Amino acid sequence: MKTALVTIVTGLLAATPLAAQSVEDFPSKPMTYIIPFNAGGESDVSARFQQSEWENVTGQQVVIQYQPGAGGAQAWSQLNSLPGDGYTIMGINLPHTVLQPLAGSVGYATEDLTPVHYFHYTPDAIFVRAESEFTSLDQLIEHAKENPGLVTFAGSGSNSSNNLAAIRFNEQAGVTTTYVPFSGTGPSITAVLGGSTMAGFNYATSGVSQGDAMRMLAVASEERLPAFPDVPTFKELGYDIVGGAYRGVAVPASASEELRQRISDIISEINAQPAFVEKMESAGFVLTDIGYDEMDEFVAARIEDYTAGAKALGIIQ
Structure with a gap:
């Protein structure tokens, strides 16, 4: 009995460094990367850019799958049912x-989700079609004031x-x-190009x-984009409008703290690859590097900002 107990204790002690080592060696097999939208959108494009660098950084491939529905809510509502490995x-x-x-019941709450890294955003921008009479933001604003x-x-x-x-504009x-x-x-975009609308607030x-x-009149980034060096930012023109759609990577809530940090580190390393930076900036993305250790503060600030926006949109009182 004593021998058996010693064997069990020894085994448990030995398991601890092995578990730690498994996180250090993660991943040791291909991974699955679920995009909660259809193929072809900005989430897919940026994930494809990551995919080409994934094996270089981790030694393993990542397989992209799509789970569209309800503007992403269908996939996010099922995230925590996935394995946390x-x-x-x-x-x-x-x-x-x-x-x-x-806005309503969508099968998940914001706090249910576990983002580990936000690696870029696509700035909002005002577009008109190339044939438009408006060649500057000032011209569009003047027209809007004359024609409410x-x-x-x-x-x-x-x-x-x-x-x-x-709304902010x-x-x-x-x-x-x-x-x-x-x-x-x-x-x-089709609506702008076809003249169904006078302009577009697009990415x-x-x-x-x-x-x-199309012609871009202004962009909601801190600095001019490398892909559009001649397009002014809203800030340059006197408007405090910066932001867009932030995109990142999340894991099931059951994933360990060590795994969350490890996946964040992988994304951060991919973010630093010169080929990845070139692809992203050439496509009009703005790189960010908001890691797991910064996530609570970042998300809290976004919740405060978007809650104020929700009131302006009439979503909440």
């Missing part, structure tokens, strides 16, 4: 995961970053415009995909 991760977006629960409510902005959905940016420019929500970036990445078909 770190081998399944999921894309996560702001302001979606704050505004969706505020008649300037229409296409955007990627209600209660989105585009929607919030349009109205407040700061002292104008009244009409925001027209569409079911994603693609349809909203800066759309300027790359559409080439010369």
Whole structure:
């Protein structure tokens, strides 16, 4: 009996360094990366850019899968039912995961989710089609002041970053415009190109995909984008509008603290790869490096900001 007990204790003691070593060696097999949207959007494009660097950084491949539905809510509501071994991760977006629960029951609460890293954002920007009479933001604002409510902005959905940016623009420019929500970036761009709306509040990445078909009048980034060096920021023009849709990676709540930090470190290392930086900046993304150790503070600040935006949108009182 004594021999058996010694054997058990010895085994338990030996298991501790092995468990720690397993996190250090993670991953030791391919991983699954779930995108909660259809293929082709900004979440997919940035994940594909990461995918090409994943094996270089970890020695293992990552397989991208899609689980679209309800603006991402379908996948996020199921995140915590997945294994917490770190081998399944999921894309996560702001302001979606704050505004969706505020707007109603979506199967998850913001605090249910465990983001471990936010690695970029796509700045909001004002676009007009190339044939538009407006060649500057000042011209568009002047027209909006002379014609209250008649300037229409296409955007990627209600209660989105585009929607919030349009509200802030109205407040700061002292104008009244009409925001027209569409079911994603693609349809909203089509509306701008086809003349269904006078302009669009879209993500800066759309300027790359559409080439010369659209004209960007201003972008909501801290500094001018490398992909659009001639486009002024809103801040340059006197408007305190900075932000867009933040994208990152989340894990099931059952994942250990060590695994959360390890996955955050992997994303951070990918963020530093020169080829990845070049692809992201050329496509109009703005890189961030908000790791797991900064997550609580970052998310708390975003919740405060988006809750104020939710009141402006009429989502909450």
